[in-house]
Amino acid sequence: MAPTVTILAIESSCDDTSAAVIRDGVVLSNLIAGQAVHEAYGGVVPELASRAHQANIVPVVDRALAMAGTTAEEISAVAWTRGPGLLGSLLVGSSFAKGFALARNIPLIEVDHLQAHVMSHFVREPGREDALPDFPFLCLLVSGGHTQLMVMHDHLSMEIIGATIDDAAGEAFDKCAKVMGLPYPGGPVIDRLAAGGDPYAFVFAKPRIRGLNFSFSGLKTSFLYFLRDRVAEEPGFIESRRNDLAASLQRTIIEILIGKLVRASKETGIREVGIAGGVSANSGLRQAAGREAGKQRWNLFLPELRYTTDNAAMIGITGYYKYLRSDFSDHTAIPLARYGK
Numbered sequence: 001m002a003p004t005v006t007i008l009a010i011e012s013s014c015d016d017t018s019a020a021v022i023r024d025g026v027v028l029s030n031l032i033a034g035q036a037v038h039e040a041y042g043g044v045v046p047e048l049a050s051r052a053h054q055a056n057i058v059p060v061v062d063r064a065l066a067m068a069g070t071t072a073e074e075i076s077a078v079a080w081t082r083g084p085g086l087l088g089s090l091l092v093g094s095s096f097a098k099g100f101a102l103a104r105n106i107p108l109i110e111v112d113h114l115q116a117h118v119m120s121h122f123v124r125e126p127g128r129e130d131a132l133p134d135f136p137f138l139c140l141l142v143s144g145g146h147t148q149l150m151v152m153h154d155h156l157s158m159e160i161i162g163a164t165i166d167d168a169a170g171e172a173f174d175k176c177a178k179v180m181g182l183p184y185p186g187g188p189v190i191d192r193l194a195a196g197g198d199p200y201a202f203v204f205a206k207p208r209i210r211g212l213n214f215s216f217s218g219l220k221t222s223f224l225y226f227l228r229d230r231v232a233e234e235p236g237f238i239e240s241r242r243n244d245l246a247a248s249l250q251r252t253i254i255e256i257l258i259g260k261l262v263r264a265s266k267e268t269g270i271r272e273v274g275i276a277g278g279v280s281a282n283s284g285l286r287q288a289a290g291r292e293a294g295k296q297r298w299n300l301f302l303p304e305l306r307y308t309t310d311n312a313a314m315i316g317i318t319g320y321y322k323y324l325r326s327d328f329s330d331h332t333a334i335p336l337a338r339y340g341k
């Protein structure tokens with residue numbers, strides 16, 4: 001029998017400090033400490049994020065080890081997010097990972113945050129035998145910083161076949177929510193408000209981008225001008241139509257995303273299809289993907305909500321597959337604000 005592989009994973013690319021323990025591909029713990037400090041600023045403040053990571057990282061790792069019922073001595077390797085992300089935030093995770101690996105004399109494994117979001121579909125949970133995607137696997141990654149269509153050829157080989165040319169889908173949610181005076185992050189708030197609104201109440205211009213790329217900055221601008229004009233006519237417009245605005249905006253974003261996902265599936269012929277990243281928590285997007293799966297005969301993978309936003313379990317599962325191939329990094333590896341660049 002192969003020896004047990006226990007990975008300690010660290011994720012600190014943005015505003016969540018997360019640690020997870022993955023044993024032989026099964027998640028034993030996955031702890032996330034969010035940072036409420038950014039709410040008052042309407043967005044993530046990099047300097048404050050670095051400080052909060054610094055305060056949180058040791059307690060979060062301690063708890064992750066305890067909840068997994070394991071100790072530092074049993075860890076086979078440390079996986080850490082090398083990028084992309086905020087440099088100051090990444091530095092906290094990378095320094096911790098290096099210190100831990102050095103102290104225990106175990107390998108260090110660097111992980112691409114974006115690949116990890118897609119790999120969240122391969123996290124197994126104790127006592128569950130969920131079907132995992134077959135390869136090639138087509139995945140739409142939609143987060144606050146990224147909107148990409150990826151094809152996974154195997155656990156570690158990933159091809160980007162489409163990407164946003166400006167804003168990410170999560171950014172479109174967050175920026176439009178801000179214009180409506182809603183708190184940050186706006187995506188989940190829009191999701192909740194949309195449930196009580198008419199998705200066809202308003203029509204916003206959709207971008208015409210050829211191929212598999214996306215664009216969201218035009219939608220954001222058209223939403224802003226639309227609100228400005230309507231508020232000039234009727235000062236209470238946003239408050240009185242909040243639900244309809246949220247529902248119409250959400251429908252537009254979903255139509256853009258699903259339209260490209262369908263196109264990507266047709267062009268590649270891949271029917272193993274998933275969504276990942278923070279925006280994949282959106283209930284409207286999940287329903288739309290489900291409807292489309294029926295029409296297109298997709299084998300659809302929707303991540304559990306706990307694996308949609310940033311988490312260390314996805315870093316751990318990627319690290320596990322890298323461990324099996326002895327794909328280790330050395331202690332001179334530095335975090336990359338833009339991975340691969």
Ligand code: KG4
Pocket residue numbers: 014142143144145146169170171173174185186187188191277278279280281282283308309310
């Ligand atoms: O993956 P993530 O945690 O961080 C990045 O790597 O960016 O994604 C965060 C993004 C934010 O833009 C947030 O508004 C969005 O995911 N988000 C949602 C929902 N939950 C989180 N957007 C729409 N509907 C949701 N339910």
Ligand code: ZN
Pocket residue numbers: 113117143277278309310
């Ligand atoms: Zn992310």
